[in-house]
Amino acid sequence: MPLLIDDYKRVEKINGIIYNMSPSGGFMHSQINGNLYHAIRQQLKDSVCAVAMENLDLHLSEDEYVIPDLMIMCDRNQIKKDKYYGVPRFVVETLSPATSLKDKTIKKEKYAKLGIDEYWIISPKERSVEVHYLEGKEYKLVASHILVDDKEDENYNAELLISLRSLPTISIVLERIFENIQ
16 A cells, blocks of 8 residues: 555655655764754854754645755745745754765755755764855765874864855864763
């Protein structure tokens, strides 16, 4: 028997296929998203932009929508009935075993097609951040950071400040992204 959207509380619909977003990504996934959300929200104080985390559908087309882990929107008038119909300035997907392939392929292509300037892919297991910038119609990987928080290691980078290209006043220290996820 085919699955219906009403069978799930959280789903995405891409290319006519319904993807179940349950179970959730787990503790590390939520900690990372929360860390980013709070850091960005503080920096957006008194801004026209807003940040949403895991709870707002992004309308891709007439019959397609996804739920990014985090997105920054600067045109709030495009939020209607629990969906965002605009183009976010920035989107993050935090990988989980159930969604990593889709996040790195299908969703990445859809975000590029929509025209989202900056896309981060975060791996809790690897403690890594991939930064992708939209160049033309495709994303280009411009940075890849794997957290090294041992001060004795020559590759120590925990204090690295990563700024958004699309909103350069927004930045976050690498170790803050992975705070509390041992």
